[in-house]
Amino acid sequence: MGEAKVKVPLLEVHDLKKHFPIIKGFFNQVVGHVKAVDGVSFDLYEGECLGLVGESGSGKTTVGRTILRALAPTSGKVLFQHGDESVDVASASHDVLKKLRPHMQMIFQDPYASLNPRMTVLDLVGEPLLVNGVTDRKEREKRVQDLLVRVGLKPHFLRRYPHAFSGGQRQRIGIARALALHPKLVVCDEPVSALDVSVQAQALNLLQELQEELGLTYLFVAHDLSVVRHISDRVAVMYVGKIVELSPVDALYEKPMHPYTEALLSAVPVPDPKRKKKRLLLSGEVADPSNAPSGCGFHPRCAYAQERCKQEVPELREIEPGHFSRCHFTETLQLEGQADL
Amino acid sequence: MDSVLSIRGLKTHFFLDEGIVRAVDGVDLEIPRGKTIGIVGESGCGKSVTAFSSLRLVAEPGQIVAGDVVLHQENLDVVLTDLEDEGDQIRAIRGKEIAMIFQEPMTSLSPVHTVGFQIMEAVELHMDLTGSDAQAHAVHMLDRVGIPDPGQRFGQYPHELSGGMRQRVMIAMALSCQPSLLIADEPTTALDVTIQAQILELMRDLQVEFDMSIMLITHDLGVVAEVADEVAVMYLGRVVEQAATDEIFEHPKHPYTRALMDSIPGMGSVRKTRLKTIKGSVPDPFSQLSGCPFHPRCEEAKKGMCDVGERPELLVLEEGHQVACVLYHEEVARG
Ligand SMILES: Nc1ncnc2c1ncn2[C@@H]1O[C@H](COP(=O)(O)OP(=O)(O)O)[C@@H](O)[C@H]1O
Ligand SMILES: Nc1ncnc2c1ncn2[C@@H]1O[C@H](COP(=O)(O)OP(=O)(O)O)[C@@H](O)[C@H]1O
Ligand SMILES: [Mg+2]
Ligand SMILES: [Mg+2]
Numbered sequence: 001m002g003e004a005k006v007k008v009p010l011l012e013v014h015d016l017k018k019h020f021p022i023i024k025g026f027f028n029q030v031v032g033h034v035k036a037v038d039g040v041s042f043d044l045y046e047g048e049c050l051g052l053v054g055e056s057g058s059g060k061t062t063v064g065r066t067i068l069r070a071l072a073p074t075s076g077k078v079l080f081q082h083g084d085e086s087v088d089v090a091s092a093s094h095d096v097l098k099k100l101r102p103h104m105q106m107i108f109q110d111p112y113a114s115l116n117p118r119m120t121v122l123d124l125v126g127e128p129l130l131v132n133g134v135t136d137r138k139e140r141e142k143r144v145q146d147l148l149v150r151v152g153l154k155p156h157f158l159r160r161y162p163h164a165f166s167g168g169q170r171q172r173i174g175i176a177r178a179l180a181l182h183p184k185l186v187v188c189d190e191p192v193s194a195l196d197v198s199v200q201a202q203a204l205n206l207l208q209e210l211q212e213e214l215g216l217t218y219l220f221v222a223h224d225l226s227v228v229r230h231i232s233d234r235v236a237v238m239y240v241g242k243i244v245e246l247s248p249v250d251a252l253y254e255k256p257m258h259p260y261t262e263a264l265l266s267a268v269p270v271p272d273p274k275r276k277k278k279r280l281l282l283s284g285e286v287a288d289p290s291n292a293p294s295g296c297g298f299h300p301r302c303a304y305a306q307e308r309c310k311q312e313v314p315e316l317r318e319i320e321p322g323h324f325s326r327c328h329f330t331e332t333l334q335l336e337g338q339a340d341l
Numbered sequence: 342m343d344s345v346l347s348i349r350g351l352k353t354h355f356f357l358d359e360g361i362v363r364a365v366d367g368v369d370l371e372i373p374r375g376k377t378i379g380i381v382g383e384s385g386c387g388k389s390v391t392a393f394s395s396l397r398l399v400a401e402p403g404q405i406v407a408g409d410v411v412l413h414q415e416n417l418d419v420v421l422t423d424l425e426d427e428g429d430q431i432r433a434i435r436g437k438e439i440a441m442i443f444q445e446p447m448t449s450l451s452p453v454h455t456v457g458f459q460i461m462e463a464v465e466l467h468m469d470l471t472g473s474d475a476q477a478h479a480v481h482m483l484d485r486v487g488i489p490d491p492g493q494r495f496g497q498y499p500h501e502l503s504g505g506m507r508q509r510v511m512i513a514m515a516l517s518c519q520p521s522l523l524i525a526d527e528p529t530t531a532l533d534v535t536i537q538a539q540i541l542e543l544m545r546d547l548q549v550e551f552d553m554s555i556m557l558i559t560h561d562l563g564v565v566a567e568v569a570d571e572v573a574v575m576y577l578g579r580v581v582e583q584a585a586t587d588e589i590f591e592h593p594k595h596p597y598t599r600a601l602m603d604s605i606p607g608m609g610s611v612r613k614t615r616l617k618t619i620k621g622s623v624p625d626p627f628s629q630l631s632g633c634p635f636h637p638r639c640e641e642a643k644k645g646m647c648d649v650g651e652r653p654e655l656l657v658l659e660e661g662h663q664v665a666c667v668l669y670h671e672e673v674a675r676g
Contacts, residue, residue, distance in 0.1 A: 055533040166622050167384075196383040196560060198619035201604035205615045223533060226563075230606035230616070267538040269563030271605055273586045281542060282535045285503055 009081065010185060010217050011044040011067070016076035016090070018059075018066045022290060034290045036062040038241030040076075041316070044185070049211065049218040051232030051249070053225060053264070055286045058238040060221045064187040066090075067219070068104050069097055080104070080185070102132055102181035107174055109190035114174060115162040121148070121173055122158045128180045147176040152206060168199035172206070179210065189221045204231060225268050229253055234322075237261050240287045240297040243316060247323040254337040257325035259302045262335040280336075296327070304333055344413055345522050345554040346372040346395065346439075351408035351422075353387075353394045360627040364390040366578035368408070369655055372522065377548065377555040379569030379586070381562060381601070385623050387578040388558045392524045396439060397421055397431050412438060414521075437467040440515035444527035446507040450499040456510045457483070457495030460517050467518040482513040486543060505536035512543065519551050526558045541568055562605060566590060574598045577623065577634045580655055584662040594664045596641045633667060641668060 018037040021030045036059045044050050052060050065071045067078050069089050078089040082100060089100060108114040115124055125144045126134075134140050145155040151172040162170055171191065178186055191207065192200040208231060210216060222228050228235055228249075235252045237245040237260060245258040256262045263282040284301045287293055293300050299309040308328055316326040327333070348370040355362040365387045372378055380388050393399055395410050410421040412434065424431045443449055451459060460479040464470055470478055476495075483491035486509040499507055508528060515523060525544070529537035545568060548555055559565060565572055566586065573583040574595065582595040593599045603617040621638045624630065630637070636647040647667050655665040656673045 055535060168622055196623075197562070197601060198383060198604045199622055201606070201616035201618040204606065205618060208615070225534070226606045264535065267534040269534075269537070269541075269561065269567045271562040271566045271590070271602065271607075273566040273590050275566075279538060279542070281538060283539075285505055285536065286533075 007045045007048075009043040009079075010046040011081070012077070012079040012086075013040060013042050013044075013067065014077040014079070016040045016063070016066060016078065017074040018062050018071060019074045032290050035241050035292060036289055037066060037073075038289070038292075040238075040241070040243055042236055042243065042246060044217055044219060046081075046184075046217055047211075047215050048233045049220050049231055051228035051235040052219060052221045052238060053223060053228050053235060054238035055264075056223065057240075057286050057289065059241045059289065060223075060238055061189055063238070064106065064189050064219060064221050068106060068187055070106070102128070103183050104185045105178040105181070105183040105187070107171075107178045107186060107188045107191045109193050112162075112167070112170065112194075115170060117162055120159050120161055121153075124162070124173060125176045125180055128177060132181055143180070144176075147180060150179070150210075151176045152202075166199075167195055168202060171195060171203050175203075175206065175210070179214070182214070183216070185217050185219070187219045187221070190223065191220075192227060193222065193224065200227070207231065225253075225265065237264065240289050240292050242297060242326065243324075244298065244326045245324065246316070251320070251323050252337075256335050256337050257319055257323060257330045257333075258298075258327050259304050259333065259335065260298050262337070263301075263303075265338050266336070268338075304329060342371055343374045344371040345374040346413065346556075347409070347411045348372075348391070348395065349409045349411070351391065351394060351410060352406045353390050353399055353403060354406050355403045357402055362626040363578050363629070364403070364626065365394060367652070368575075368578070368580055370573055370580055370583070372554055372556055373571055374413075374521075374554050375548075375552055376570040377557055377568055378571040378573060379565035380556060380558045380573050380575060381560060381565055382575035383601075383623050384560065385626060386575045388575055389526055391575075392441065392526050392556065392558060395421065395524065396435055396441060397424065397426070398435075412522075414438070433467075436463055436515075436520070437518050438520055439522045439524060440518070440520040441524040441526065442508070442511045442515050442528050444530045446504075446511040447499060449511065450507065450514075452499055455496050455498055456502070456514075457497075460510075460514045463514055464517050478517065479513075482517045483510070485547070486510075486513040486516075487539070488513070505532055505539065508532065508536075508540055509543070512540070512547070516547055516551060516553075520553065522554045522556065523548075524556045524558070527560070528557075529564065530559070530561070537564070544568070562602060574601070579652065579665065580663075581635070581665045582663065583655070588662055592662075594658060594662065594669060595666050596639045596668075597635050600638075600640070633665075643668070 016037055017039055019033040019035050022032040024031045040063055054060055066073045073090045076090055079086045080089050122144050125147055126140045129140050129143055148155050153172050192203045195203055220231055232249050235249050236243045239260050245261045263280050266280040282301055287297055295311045296309045296314050299305040314326045314328045316324050318324050319330050348368055351365055351368040353365040355364055368391050382388055394405055399405055412419045412421055457479050460482060461475045464475045464478050480491045480495055483494055488494050488509050529540050569586050572586050572589045573580045576597050582598050593602055600619045606616060619638050632648040632650055633653050636642040653665045653667045655663050658664045658669055658673055
């Protein structure tokens with residue numbers, strides 16, 4: 001992002017919650033809730049890429065889907081800057097949503113599962129255009145061809161079906177489809193996780209080029225910390241429904257402030273055999289979001305936990321400008337990052 | 342080199358209506374005893390089929406059409422590729438001498454039996470233990486792989502366990518008969534990095550304890566760098582480079598190996614710069630390219646040299662470093 005530019009939030013998320021009811025028994029009784037997202041707040045600035053990381057089950061996908069109202073939130077606000085207006089996506093009516101949808105799109109992990117195998121590329125990429133009033137067939141074909149070229153596919157692929165493409169090509173089709181309506185915000189949910197490294201590199205480069213060229217804003221959900229470091233301006237770390245750390249990317253990787261971030265970074269295998277580093281082995285597994293631990297949700301696995309952590313829920317506090325941590329003891333801990341890799 | 346398993350000129354082809362898939366097309370590989378060899382390469386290059394072929398687990402329309410797989414036991418070499426299909430001999434070796442674990446444990450765990458029962462079954466089949474002795478050994482194995490409350494978990498079904506716990510159960514089952522070789526096919530690919538770190542550490546500990554060789558198949562060069570002693574890189578059904586881990590990361594020779602390494606987003610690489618990529622993708626498996634099959638994607642390919650003739654042989658470039666690339670053949674010839 002340009003230094004002098006004033007940062008404008010394109011999206012402001014306030015205390016977002018998504019609780020899934022757990023239903024049991026003959027009378028469909030609600031016996032509890034999976035608190036998949038449990039009080040998430042962050043701003044997303046225009047033109048930036050915010051990475052969202054955390055172990056599986058921490059609520060990343062649910063955040064992405066709830067922001068786009070693909071899932072109805074339980075509570076909270078999602079303010080989207082639409083022209084001069086700020087619209088709350090969380091409570092918007094169907095008519096308002098219909099107007100907003102073209103501006104907010106999603107790219108999925110699995111290019112195999114997310115494309116209807118019985119639709120041609122023309123139909124797949126042209127569908128959002130058709131739904132939004134591009135009814136002229138010739139015009140639609142032309143726009144789809146342009147999009148295909150833009151994502152690095154041949155325009156004559158138009159009449160082929162998804163099975164005729166490799167994983168990397170299918171992901172490009174998914175990207176073309178998401179970009180058809182010139183969105184401002186794109187939620188990318190594990191967009192390169194299913195791809196081989198060489199193809200992954202091509203897809204990441206494409207996403208970066210498109211971002212620069214079209215001024216896109218990304219929420220980039222991924223579990224691969226090296227990929228996230230490569231593409232993000234800022235990174236949020238989630239654990240059991242909550243953001244535990246949020247920071248500009250380099251500060252997060254070099255000087256993490258939350259013990260969970262430190263442990264995650266330490267677990268990443270480094271492709272350099274000479275760096276046989278000492279590893280902080282994180283014991284146990286992710287806590288159950290329907291029965292989160294008391295106090296700080298991370299305390300049962302935390303190497304630094306004290307009595308207070310079992311009782312008191314820590315707040316997400318701004319420790320340094322733009323660097324937030326949800327830990328009682330952030331100031332007293334000396335955590336290790338990945339400084340000089 | 343002291344090998345536990347030698348794979349020589351192995352070819353496994355699939356005969357489909359559309360044509361022949363040459364999934365494994367001349368693999369030469371020595372699996373060093375007591376060490377970990379990492380097998381890497383993009384998906385579809387034949388890593389899994391090599392593993393399955395070694396255990397003689399290739400089913401129609403697939404067939405091992407050439408080559409040998411030899412298991413070196415203490416005083417005896419057994420040519421696995423000569424054994425009768427599904428005969429007593431290969432079945433005695435599977436699970437006892439060579440065990441295998443997979444990316445998705447559910448494919449090899451039965452959903453209708455408790456995990457304890459399944460480990461006991463393996464133990465009773467291959468070891469001289471029965472009844473309560475077999476049960477005690479199964480509980481001991483569950484405990485050894487770090488499963489809390491092993492006595493209680495013994496009676497649970499696979500679906501009641503998390504992905505990480507299921508992978509531990511798989512490892513307990515695979516190691517319950519103390520195999521000399523463990524083939525692990527992407528054992529941590531479906532797991533979070535934190536759980537992956539736990540499982541890799543566990544495998545490392547058990548390797549020392551059981552004095553076991555490990556063939557670790559993965560597409561993750563980071564994993565290989567951390568746990569492998571030796572690395573073999575595969576491309577389109579063959580090994581194109583093999584060397585000790587430190588050597589191959591420091592001096593990768595084959596252009597494919599180099600390109601693979603360059604395309605990883607380095608944890609320290611300058612952000613917002615473009616990653617290096619390999620142009621195109623792995624060609625479809627029916628295609629038969631002349632010369633070196635990597636030449637259409639290779640940045641260093643020379644016309645008239647790399648795109649003609651036979652596939653380059655895997656040659657020893659230096660002691661312990663083998664490469665299948667024409668560009669080095671002159672160097673090798675000069676000695
Ligand atoms: N539709 C749903 N119904 C019930 N629980 C769900 C649903 N979707 C997700 N969850 C639960 O919410 C939690 C967070 O899931 P998810 O957002 O997919 O995490 P992540 O993307 O970080 O892996 C998990 O415990 C998951 O099982
Ligand atoms: N049962 C099968 N029938 C037809 N082709 C197969 C079969 N199993 C594997 N193949 C093909 O063999 C090639 C190698 O596959 P595999 O060994 O699974 O690759 P890797 O494990 O390296 O990803 C691929 O092109 C794959 O499509
Ligand atoms: Mg997810
Ligand atoms: Mg495989």
